[in-house]
Every structure is written in structure tokens, then in C-alpha cells.
Amino acid sequence: MLEPRTEPRAQLEATARRIRRDIVTSTTRAGSGHPSTSLSMVEILTVLYFGGVLRYDPSEPHHPERDRFILSKGHGAPGLYAVLAEAGYFPTEDLSTLRQLGSALEGHPNMCRLPGVEASTGSLGQGLSMGIGHALAARLDGHSYRVYVMVGDGESEQGQVWEALMYAGNRGLGNLTLILDRNGYQQTAAVAEVQPLDPLQDKIEAFGWSARTIDGHSLDEVEAAFSWAQSVQEAPQAIIANTVKGKGVSLLEATPGKWHGKPIPPDEVEKALEEIGA
Amino acid sequence: MTLGLSHIELEDGQPTRLAFGEALADAGVNEAIVVLDGDVHNSTYTGLFKERYPERFFNVGIAESNLVGIAAGLAASGKVPVVSSFSIFLLANAFDQIRMSIAFPNQNVKLVGTHAGISIGEDGPSQMGIEDVALACALPGFTVIVPADGASTRAATAAMLEREGPTFLRCGRPAVPVIYEDVTDFHVGKANQLREGSDITIIANGVMVAMALDAAAALASEGVEARVLDMHTVKPIDTEAIERAANETGGIVVAEEHIAYGGLGATVALAAAERAPTRMAFVDIGDTYATSGKPQELLRQYGLTPEAIADQARHVLKA
Numbered sequence: 001m002l003e004p005r006t007e008p009r010a011q012l013e014a015t016a017r018r019i020r021r022d023i024v025t026s027t028t029r030a031g032s033g034h035p036s037t038s039l040s041m042v043e044i045l046t047v048l049y050f051g052g053v054l055r056y057d058p059s060e061p062h063h064p065e066r067d068r069f070i071l072s073k074g075h076g077a078p079g080l081y082a083v084l085a086e087a088g089y090f091p092t093e094d095l096s097t098l099r100q101l102g103s104a105l106e107g108h109p110n111m112c113r114l115p116g117v118e119a120s121t122g123s124l125g126q127g128l129s130m131g132i133g134h135a136l137a138a139r140l141d142g143h144s145y146r147v148y149v150m151v152g153d154g155e156s157e158q159g160q161v162w163e164a165l166m167y168a169g170n171r172g173l174g175n176l177t178l179i180l181d182r183n184g185y186q187q188t189a190a191v192a193e194v195q196p197l198d199p200l201q202d203k204i205e206a207f208g209w210s211a212r213t214i215d216g217h218s219l220d221e222v223e224a225a226f227s228w229a230q231s232v233q234e235a236p237q238a239i240i241a242n243t244v245k246g247k248g249v250s251l252l253e254a255t256p257g258k259w260h261g262k263p264i265p266p267d268e269v270e271k272a273l274e275e276i277g278a
Numbered sequence: 279m280t281l282g283l284s285h286i287e288l289e290d291g292q293p294t295r296l297a298f299g300e301a302l303a304d305a306g307v308n309e310a311i312v313v314l315d316g317d318v319h320n321s322t323y324t325g326l327f328k329e330r331y332p333e334r335f336f337n338v339g340i341a342e343s344n345l346v347g348i349a350a351g352l353a354a355s356g357k358v359p360v361v362s363s364f365s366i367f368l369l370a371n372a373f374d375q376i377r378m379s380i381a382f383p384n385q386n387v388k389l390v391g392t393h394a395g396i397s398i399g400e401d402g403p404s405q406m407g408i409e410d411v412a413l414a415c416a417l418p419g420f421t422v423i424v425p426a427d428g429a430s431t432r433a434a435t436a437a438m439l440e441r442e443g444p445t446f447l448r449c450g451r452p453a454v455p456v457i458y459e460d461v462t463d464f465h466v467g468k469a470n471q472l473r474e475g476s477d478i479t480i481i482a483n484g485v486m487v488a489m490a491l492d493a494a495a496a497l498a499s500e501g502v503e504a505r506v507l508d509m510h511t512v513k514p515i516d517t518e519a520i521e522r523a524a525n526e527t528g529g530i531v532v533a534e535e536h537i538a539y540g541g542l543g544a545t546v547a548l549a550a551a552e553r554a555p556t557r558m559a560f561v562d563i564g565d566t567y568a569t570s571g572k573p574q575e576l577l578r579q580y581g582l583t584p585e586a587i588a589d590q591a592r593h594v595l596k597a
Contacts, residue, residue: 064356111354111383118354120383123374129344130379133351133359136336140312140357160375163344 038079072127125158154186169208216241299323365391412540
């Protein structure tokens with residue numbers, strides 16, 4: 001039986017700080033990548049992987065009973081990699097090879113090369129459909145595993161996301177949880193300027209999902225949201241997490257619209273790590 | 279393999295989509311197989327599987343992107359998903375999903391496109407998959423199969439399900455002539471030689487195989503012996519059969535129900551150019567969309583006839 005890793009609160013906070021540190025250092029070293037996209041989801045992934053939610057075993061990445069996490073917003077790869085390294089899927093030192101020729105830590109996640117990666121993503125909009133496939137397989141096989149999919153708010157402009165929302169809602173897939181990382185910004189501008197999503201929770205609920213909106217940087221609220229999601233049986237659950245793009249680094253938080261896909265300049269890294277406290 | 283009679287009338291055999299549907303339902307005893315539908319299962323005949331195994335049948339609705347993505351997830355959790363819809367809706371509407379969710383991570387998903395080619399007839403060009411083979415062949419790692427008749431479609435379906443890896447199987451709407459009475463030795467990637475000949479080789483697949491046999495019969499009456507190859511697998515192509523054809527006969531005519539680009543003709547030409555350059559000619563739809571019409575009228579209108587194949591053979595031999 002797989003058990004989740006459950007760290008006490010103080011340890012969880014320290015883990016989140018290390019993940020932030022690894023996101024910043026790995027992308028700056030690579031000279032490219034998406035740190036701000038990764039930083040907005042740190043508390044969510046920290047609770048998911050280390051706060052008693054996801055059941056997994058890094059020594060058996062394909063365990064049939066494992067819970068699945070799919071990062072649909074694949075450009076958040078540096079965040080996922082930092083979490084997977086912390087979880088023990090590969091050595092933390094490998095993070096320094098991000099985006100280099102020969103490294104399994106590619107610019108976007110590649111499930112064939114890196115253990116712990118459940119889906120190859122990077123072309124937006126596709127992860128939730130794949131998650132539905134895993135959830136249906138669990139039903140067919142009588143497995144109790146749960147499927148978690150993280151989608152970005154800009155990504156939600158993709159029509160496939162709504163096809164998947166419609167299908168999962170209509171089928172009452174209670175073993176499927178969507179986490180919507182609502183950091184408010186896409187590549188060139190605020191999501192609210194490009195394609196306003198509100199009333200987002202109403203829309204998702206109208207598609208047959210149970211939904212709630214939380215502060216995606218509050219460990220308390222994230223923990224409570226996952227507990228709530230696990231308690232809902234009859235419908236898929238959506239956790240709309242209001243987040244800050246670039247969270248924890250003032251340089252990025254100040255002008256989130258200007259930092260999509262850009263690493264922190266080397267001479268700003270020391271200050272960033274100081275702010276992160278790791 | 280036993281050869282039956284070939285006919286240019288379309289109506290006397292079985293539609294390849296029906297043969298696929300029957301073979302799939304028979305294969306359903308394997309509990310790993312799940313079938314996904316874009317709400318066309320009464321057209322693709324995956325409804326036959328649905329009747330027997332409703333718990334493993336998913337009608338995802340008219341949403342090909344989601345359809346393909348769900349199949350990828352099922353495959354990643356150990357299922358063998360068979361996704362079926364009209365060929366062009368599947369390949370063109372969901373191409374990026376096929377690329378990212380299936381081809382790139384090499385997922386064991388089987389895509390079956392029915393209503394391929396212009397021989398679907400009256401429904402017209404919006405429904406006609408004439409670029410589908412090119413799209414499928416453009417995906418690294420994909421196997422692409424275009425069977426000629428009912429018996430070979432049954433064999434191709436079974437072979438596809440036994441093999442690991444992403445596959446595209448192309449089926450048509452109308453009843454097609456019987457080429458094989460039975461097929462016991464269908465091998466993916468290996469052409470079937472239907473007729474021996476040393477003057478010229480005709481390589482065809484799908485509905486064009488029957489026409490190739492008729493063209494060969496016509497040529498024989500003129501003293502020209504044509505070798506006929508059913509090249510049911512476009513990818514991986516049988517390079518050895520092509521090399522032998524190029525070396526042992528006076529040239530190659532390729533016939534397919536597809537545009538001139540990226541399909542069987544282009545794939546055979548690439549193999550021949552690399553291994554044994556020879557005179558070649560091509561019978562295909564060219565570079566155009568078709569119109570509505572009866573299947574037989576359309577095939578004639580767009581030059582997909584035994585006469586056109588024979589003409590190209592004579593042209594190659596004269597050069």
C-alpha cells in the first residue's frame with residue numbers, strides 16, 4: 001500500500017523554500033526557462049507531494065496504484081523538476097543540467113525520459129484529457145488511485161480544456177481533481193486583458209464539477225482544499241488557486257507581465273535567494 | 279493467402295470499416311482493449327464492440343481533441359485504446375493532440391480512420407480524408423496501414439492490436455472488391471505480392487489494389503507482365519520489396535486514393551531513390567479537393583481507374 005509523504009508544517013515551509021531556490025538557480029544557470037510560472041505553484045505542489053496528499057513511491061515510479069499528477073502547463077517544468085528531485089525521483093544535483101543536451105530535464109516535461117513525469121506536456125490544453133484517461137482506467141481496473149491535473153489560467157483559453165471539463169463533469173469522475181493555477185498572467189499580458197475568464201468558478205460548476213477558490217500560497221488553504229477534494233465522491237473537483245506569478249521574488253512579482261519565460265539575471269539571484277530565505 | 283476474383287465494381291465485397299468493426303468486436307475478449315468514439319460508432323462500426331463490451335466503450339462526443347487525449351491517458355495506465363472516427367476529423371482536428379499525447383510519448387494507442395478517400399461519395403470534400411496518410415506518416419514512430427479489402431482489414435486489425443506502439447489504420451466507407459478469400463500471413467511492414475511479373479511493378483494499397491489487378495490483367499492482354507504488390511503498410515515501408523521491384527522490373531507505378539504528397543507514392547519514391555532509382559509514375563488525386571458524387575463517378579473523375587494505372591505503366595515502359 002502506498003502512503004503519502006507527510007511533513008510537519010515547519011518542515012513543509014522549509015521544503016517550499018528549497019523548491020523556490022531550485023527553481024531560481026536551475027533556470028538562471030540554464031539561461032532560459034519559466035521561473036515565474038513555476039514559482040506560482042510552489043505551495044500547491046509542496047502540499048501535494050509532501051503534505052500528505054499524493055501517494056507515490058519514487059523507487060517504483062510506475063506503481064499501478066500510485067496517484068497521478070499531470071502538469072498540463074508544461075512550461076512549469078522547473079517547478080515540477082525541483083519537486084520530483086525533492087521527492088527522490090532523481091538526485092537534486094541533476095537540476096543543474098536543466099535544458100542541456102543529454103539531460104532528461106528538458107525544457108518541457110518528457111515522460112519517456114524522466115521518472116515521475118506522468119505526461120509529456122508543453123503544447124497547452126492537453127493534460128486534463130489525459131487525466132480523464134487515467135481516471136477512467138482506475139474505474140475499469142477497480143483501483144483507488146486519484147488523478148490530479150494542474151492547468152494554467154492562460155492555458156484555459158484552449159478549447160480542449162472545456163471539452164475535458166464537460167466530459168469529466170458529465171461522467172461524475174470523482175477520482176479526478178483539477179488545480180487551476182490562477183497566476184493572472186500569460187505570455188504577453190494579464191489573462192484578464194487577453195481573455196477574461198470570470199466568472200470562472202461558476203463556469204466550471206456549470207460543467208458539473210464541484211469547485212472552490214482558494215489562496216494558492218496559503219499552506220492552510222491548500223491543505224484544506226485537498227482534504228475537501230478527497231471527500232467529494234460523486235463529481236470531479238476543481239481547486240481554483242489564486243496565485244502570484246513569480247511569487248517570492250520581488251523582481252518578478254513587481255512586473256509579472258514582463259518575466260514570462262525569462263530567468264532571473266545572474267546578478268539578481270543573490271537578492272532573490274535572500275528573499276526566498278533558502 | 280488465397281486470391282479471390284477482383285472486380286472494378288465497388289459493391290460486391292465488404293466495406294473495410296465493417297471488417298474492422300467486426301474484427302475489433304472479436305478482439306474484445308482481450309480486456310485491455312478499450313474503444314473510444316467521437317459519436318460516429320454506427321458509421322465506424324465500433325458499435326459492434328459497444329454491443330458486446332459496453333463497459334469498455336466510451337463515446338466522448340464530437341470532441342476529437344479530448345477523445346485523443348483521453349485515449350493517451352488510458353494507454354499510460356496500461357489499456358490498449360482504439361480510437362475511431364472519420365479519418366480526416368481524427369487526424370486533422372486532433373493532430374496536435376495525436377502528436378503530443380500519443381506520438382511523442384510513444385503511447386500504445388490505435389487510431390482507426392474510416393471514410394477515408396474520395397470514395398465516401400456524396401457527403402463531399404469536407405468529409406474526405408485525402409491528406410490523412412501524409413499526416414499520419416509525418417508522426418515519428420507511427421505505423422500506418424491501408425488495407426485493401428475485408429479479409430486483409432480483419433488481419434490488419436488483429437496485427438495492429440497485437441503489436442505495441444502507435445498505429446493508424448485507414449478504412450473506407452463503400453463495399454470494396456474481394457482481394458483475399460482469407461489472410462493468414464499478414465505481416466505489418468511486408469508487402470503482399472498478388473501477381474508475379476517482370477516487365478513492370480504496380481504498387482498499390484486500399485481501394486486501388488483491386489484496380490491494380492485489373493490494370494495488370496489488361497496489360498497482360500498486350501503481352502506486358504506486371505508484378506502487383508499490395509503495399510498495405512505505408513510506414514514502415516517494405517524497402518526490400520521496392521528494391522526488388524526496381525531491380526527486377528522495368529519501373530514502378532504507384533496507385534493510391536490520396537493526394538500526391540506525403541502518402542504511398544512519396545514513400546515508395548523515397549525508398550526507390552535511396553536504394554535503386556528507377557522510372558516511376560503515380561496515380562493519385564493530385565493536388566486538389568474533390569466534390570460530391572457517387573463513389574464510382576468520383577474515382578473516375580479524379581483518375582483513379584485501372585485504365586489510368588495501365589496508361590501510366592505503358593508510359594513508364596515507353597520512356
